[in-house]
Amino acid sequence: MNNSDKCDDIMQAAMELIAERGFHDAPMSEIAQKAHVAAGTIYRYFENKEVLINELFQEIEDKMMDILLGNYPLGKPVKEQFFYVFGELCRYLITHPLHFRYMEQYFNSPYGISKRRDKLLGKNINRDGHDTLTGIFEEGISHQILKDLPIIVLSSLAIGPMLYLIRDHTLGFVELEESLIRQITEACWDAIKK
Secondary structure: OOHHHHHHHHHHHHHHHHHHHOOOOOOHHHHHHHHOOOHHHHHHHOOOHHHHHHHHHHHHHHHHHHHHHHOOOOOOOHHHHHHHHHHHHHHHHHHOHHHHHHHHHHHOOHHHHHHHHHHHOOOOOOOOOOOHHHHHHHHHHHOOOEOOOOHHHHHHHHHHHHHHHHHHHHOOOOOOOHHHHHHHHHHHHHHHEO
16 A cells, blocks of 8 residues: 555545544544555645544545636626526535535534635635636626525525435435436526625
């Protein structure tokens, strides 16, 4: 096993334990045990647990951004951009349930709250130089396509229901197949359009 394999194993073990138990109930010793490495090995790759948690978040966010930016319809109408982002995000989270559960833990923790606060204050933007959804919402408001509401409200109205439905999907309460994703996207668009 080479060093990058060990790092990957540590990150995978951390993601699984945190998604299942939460941050506080996933001690570094159990992460090491699950990753089949010595406890001290983790600290060769990650200064502390907080660094591991944030690097894991960044890795998942980067993977999602690769998907979202891969065929992003830049310059297309706001509705088309929204439908693209909504659909791709939904499909990604459905096909990566462990990533979804980790991100849920993250955004409902002080780590995620701090990151969200920074994003809302413009301190934390994605690697493409902007927040994709914020850009869609800002353009939609400026062209009077979307309701003139605070961006955080538009985001909650549009993305909140999707996240709740993905949670229900992962729990087996609903099957989010392609036609239903399209209908949900329409419903969320209707909630924010003028």
